[in-house]
Amino acid sequence: MKVCVIGGAGYIGSHTVYELIDAGHEVVVVDNLSTGLRDAVHKKAAFYEGDITDFRALDEIIAHESSKKPFGVAMHFAAKIVVPESVKNPSLYYYNNVEGVRTMLDVMVKHNIKNIIFSSTAAVYGEAKEGVCTEESETKPINPYGETKLASEKMIDWFARAYGMNYCIFRYFNVAGAHKTLEIGLLRDHLTHIVPVTIQTALGIRKKMTVFGGDYDTEDGTCVRDYIHVSDIAYAHVLGMKHIAEKNVSEVINLGSNQGFSVKNIISEVEKHYPVNHEYGARREGDPAKLIASNKRAKEILGWMPKRDLAEIILSDLQFRIKHKK
């Protein structure tokens, strides 16, 4: 299938492009390179620099590519994703994450692209009452980032009804790790996510890290999350795309491991390799205590299960950072 990947130079987007190409698909990447890297785009993918909120630019790219061969599906990765940044700057998040999706959908309607794969997040669940979220759990975000993703999910559903589109909305839990070739991984300035922050501290790239809160209502007092390898996430997109296009259906699917690990567990896992200089500090705004995915639906519908565990996630990110010195 011919696939348009918007945000395909970013972290999860670039890994998905690798999986799509490995599976024999034709890929066109559009990315504004605000956080993505040109070098992260697979050499076999076509690349266009363009912004998801720019209707004219997207329209032109899609028109040009569609005239050669029409697209079967479009994938969305072009989002702002940092929870504390969204709390400080909600306007940026609403503009990029919601207006961006509306623009992408308008272009898809104009060019008759019927299938969309959308990157959503566990943050749509907010403070999950049960700790383990199924796709039926209440959606009640506690930060602007989660709100913008939930708003986009609803918009996609209304567009799908109005224009006969299919969608696969993936709600990612905590994505980490790097590609097996160590060519691509999470590279950007000012990383805030726990896995790279802990590993950068272990490698001496950072002097010290802070654990945000040791007084949560969890077993060891630190927040619990569900960590999932980026290549497992990426492969789910190949399966999801095939499923919705062939069966003409729409789905909302969690992508997680069914298992929770605390911040303390992450530090201990990294400390199997190198010591981590850390201290305890105040809670970070917008952080729920515990978020774990039920991945039953992914297994039932797509036959998807994560293949890599926490040890492999940590090791791959560690090796990637040693190689790239970042």
Ligand code: UFG
């Ligand atoms: N944390 C620290 N110190 C740090 C960085 C993070 O203690 O230096 C803690 C956070 O307070 C939190 C946990 O580590 O308790 C995980 O934080 P991350 O920033 O790594 O990730 P989040 O859980 O905030 O968010 C991530 C993604 C979202 C997604 C969410 C789903 O960024 O897109 O996981 O669980 F929605």
